[in-house]
Amino acid sequence: MRRIFLLTFLVPPLLLYGLFVVSPYAQAFQISATNWSGLSPTFEFVGLDNFRRLLGDGWFWNALRHNGLLLLFLPVVTILLGLFFASMITVHGVRGAAVYRVVYFFPQVLSVAIIGVLWKEMYAPHTGMINGLLRSVGLDDLAVAWLGDPRFAFWCVLTVLIWMNVGFYVVLFSAAMQAIPRELYEAAALDGADRVTTLVRITVPLLWVTIQVAWVYLAIIAIDGFAIVQIITDGGPSSSSDVVGLRLYKTAFGDGQFGYASAIGVAMFFLTLTVAAMFLQVTRRDRVEL
């Protein structure tokens, strides 16, 4: 009876999981060593050829550079803004704190598709909200074609990614800050510490683990970035905002080079692992216990 029970409860989830999750992941490594183009049933094993090709692929490096920039800016800016707003709301007790916490979270419940389309319209040269604002205050010269200019497109995308993520970390950090005893802040205030000192010397050390987790999570978003980029710029103009995920998607479902696309996927996987591991190693410090 017990055996039947265990089997009925474990086998269906395992079947579903094995079929659609485990087997694709395993196959990805296999396919990455082939020159399979999908249309023909035949393919050859080419060993590490795809990875060698990847190393010399200028498009891949261009995309990777943008992911690198995202990795550099997205976590730092998002976490700084998140800490800043969270400490305003929580520690220094402003009026309407509850409202801010609800409002800041809006982008988090919207789908990337909605956010992408909305911002694409916001950036639109003639009908967009941003240029409308610039024109109405007389800054007509600044009202440029944001997404049509290779100098700006990438930074426009970065702005959207920051915009959509800050609210979540305000809520997360502010929940963590509420667990910090008030006396610590009162003591700091008595010692004449200003807000910045309080934030850097008390709040940040006590929140360190939460910040670490936030960084890793944002880093994963930075290595991805696919949906927002694909919807807003589709990697353009002239590949100035391309990212690795979009490369993979276009290589696979645009060009049908499934072997090579899988190699890009494998590269992304190791990149994610390396970045997470490296970061946790670098930022390891003793947890502050209260």
Place this chain on the structure above:
Amino acid sequence: MKRLSHVFLIAWALLTTLPLVWAVLGSFKSDDEILTDPWSLPARLRWENWERAWTSAHIGRYFLNSAVVVTGALTLTMLLGAMAAYVLARYRFRGNRIVYYAFVGGMMFPVFLALVPLFFVVRNLGLLGTLPGLTLVYAAYSLPFTVFFLTAFFRTLPTSVAEAAMVDGCGHFGLFFRVMLPMARPGLVSVGIFNFLFQWNQYVLPIVLMQGEGAERRWVLAQGLTALAVNEGYQGDFSGLFAGMTIAMLPVLLGYLVFHRQVQSGLAAGQLR
């Protein structure tokens, strides 16, 4: 200083809400109003824009498809996830740890790695471009976190109740469905909200899997909306696009406003994986 911090807080609040308000206002404007001044207010409430988006631009159909897929996938995820998690949390058997780590390990892999093979797995099953196919895939990719979260939750439930139920002649199945599931309600709600948003907001999986002949009739909302945004470029129906966006946005926002506490804690729980 205090005043300054208020200014920053209000500025960010405006930055998050104004774009959304702008989209809602745009859904009532005429194309002329949108083209002449992006900051103008609509002269009247043009519900016909919404009607056009709902029917001619097929947003209604996409909405329904999303609802069907997410309802099915969420039910499947919660049922299978709770079953696996319960057994892994409360029964000792050989291979328990292996199964557990097989599930939880799935959280470490980026979905991009799986995209190409997944496309062919789904195609070979004849499920490419179909709603059941997408439903099964959503459920499968929701399992790792669900199992991880619920296993931890089932472990915290007291054993005394389970023992008492067993003494009263409750079988393994009855114990799960009549005693443990009701007791796990708070955990199920948190992970349920997380999964709902994960599935409702999916983008990569549907654009890869809903391809092929006639698939556009079975597109989900995220896909339909982005396609509309691309088409709007040469059809010039800006107001229709804004209306479609508003229709896609409002139900989730309203649901969030009502349940904001649960939604925030549900999503925060997802962060701690």
